[in-house]
Amino acid sequence: FTALSPIHELKAEYVGMTSVSLTWVVNDTASSSYTYRIEVVNGTSVRNLTSNVTKVEITELLPKTLYNFTVFAVVNDDETEGEGVSISLYTKPSPIHELKAEYVGAEKVNLTWVVNDTASSSYTYRIEVVNGTSVRNLTSNVTKVEITELLPGTMYNFMVFAVAADGQTEGEGVPISPYTKPSPIHELKAEYVGAEKVNLTWVVNDTASNPYTYRIEVVNGNSVRNLMSDVTKVEITDLIPGIQYNFTVFAVAADGQTEGEGVPISLYTRKSQLLAALFLVDILLCSSGLSLTVQGLKHNTSLTCAVVNGTSVRNLTSNVTKVEITELLPGTMYNFMVFAVAADGQTAGEGVSISLYT
Structure with a gap:
């Protein structure tokens, strides 16, 4: 036989972790009688495969390893080979x-x-x-x-x-595919504080905030409950009058699990309306002024008494259920308004009034 022409267009049709498929082209007119030897080299390891067609699948390879493949055309006597054509490539790494x-x-x-x-x-x-x-x-x-x-x-x-x-x-x-955490909410405030109800509002600046929901954690001592809201406000009911609550609001991503950092607000609910439980009794006129006594207050309640005479207004405070109001004018009508005040010294219940003449 005359010398064989080298193969052409050797390429890897498929590269996997442990196998490679090679294809090539032969232009010789006598190529129908050819076989092919494929030399597989990895470092010092050498093995040979044979193929009767212009393609081969090479298996039992190592992932992510450099191999050198050389393909030789061989005539029927298995001794005459054409010049080898090589391709070097890496097998694919295994998945992480x-x-x-x-x-x-x-x-x-x-x-x-x-x-x-x-x-x-x-x-x-x-x-x-x-x-x-x-x-x-x-x-x-x-x-x-x-x-x-x-x-x-x-x-x-x-x-x-x-x-x-x-x-x-x-x-x-x-x-x-995780969600990033939402940003913390902003401008959390109590829009309304009642005796048994609080309304909170807040602002969210994230561009992705449209699908957000919000978890509101309501804590009073060891009591913890959670509420959900689809909007940037919430009405929290079933609260105890005159008690401090810690409210924390978390923005929640669309997966319903990924939460932003919570933003807290602490406040007292208002005292119950005095009208239902408190009575002004023992209105005593004395030489120094007027004495008002209130019944029905709890032990942790203080009083604020507003003394109104025309446009003149002054306020007195008391830690007990009575107050002595002095420096009044004889024969003058006064309006007295008594408010129960929570432990924060600020949150007051609805006032109860009494008007009388000295």
């Missing part, structure tokens, strides 16, 4: 394992993962960051990455690929 979000913040996520391949010391990693139509790629030389410049309260799709030493051959990507 145990991908998890080690930290999730409002604008940052830290991912970690594990790689089991023996060749993993030379791996790099591509991290694909997808939010809607926005796609960007990061790289890491270690099995973790910090992803910054994210939007609060937004779902991201992160895909991590192990990359072989050629910087091109990638393993199968492994995905994780």
Whole structure:
């Protein structure tokens, strides 16, 4: 036989973790009688395969390993070979394992993962960051990455690929899709404070806040309950009059689980309306003025007494259920308004009034 022409257009039709499929073209008119020897080299390891057609599947390869494949055309006597044509490539790395979000913040996520391949010391990693139509790629030389410049309260799709030493051959990507934390709410305030009810309002600035819900934690001593709201306000009922409550509001992302940092507000509910439980008794005129005594107050209640005469208004306070009001004018009508005041010294119940002449 005359010398055989080399094969042409040798290429890898498929590259996997443990197998590679090669194809090629032969132009010789006598090629119908050809067979092909495929030399597989990895370091000092050499093995040979044969094929009767212009393609071959090579199996039992190591993931993420550089192989050199050389294909020779062979005539029927199995002794005459054409010049070999080579291709060098990496098998794909194995997929990473145990991908998890080690930290999730409002604008940052830290991912970690594990790689089991023996060749993993030379791996790099591509991290694909997808939010809607926005796609960007990061790289890491270690099995973790910090992803910054994210939007609060937004779902991201992160895909991590192990990359072989050629910087091109990638393993199968492994995905994780967490939500970033919402930003804390702003301007939390009590729009209304009653004896058994409080209305809270707040503001949210996140662009992704449209699908947010809100968890409101209501704490009184050891008693804790949670309410939910779909809007930036809530009415909290079934409260105890004159008691301090701690309310904390958390913005919750659309997954119903990822919460932003809570924002607290502490306040006292108002005392119950005095009219139902308190009575002004023992109105005593004396040389020094007027004495008012109130019944029906709890031990932790103080009093404020407003003394009104025309446009003149003054306020007195008392820690007991009576007050002596002095420096009054004889024969003059006064309006006295008594308010029960909670332990914060500010939150007052509805006043009860009495008008009389000295």
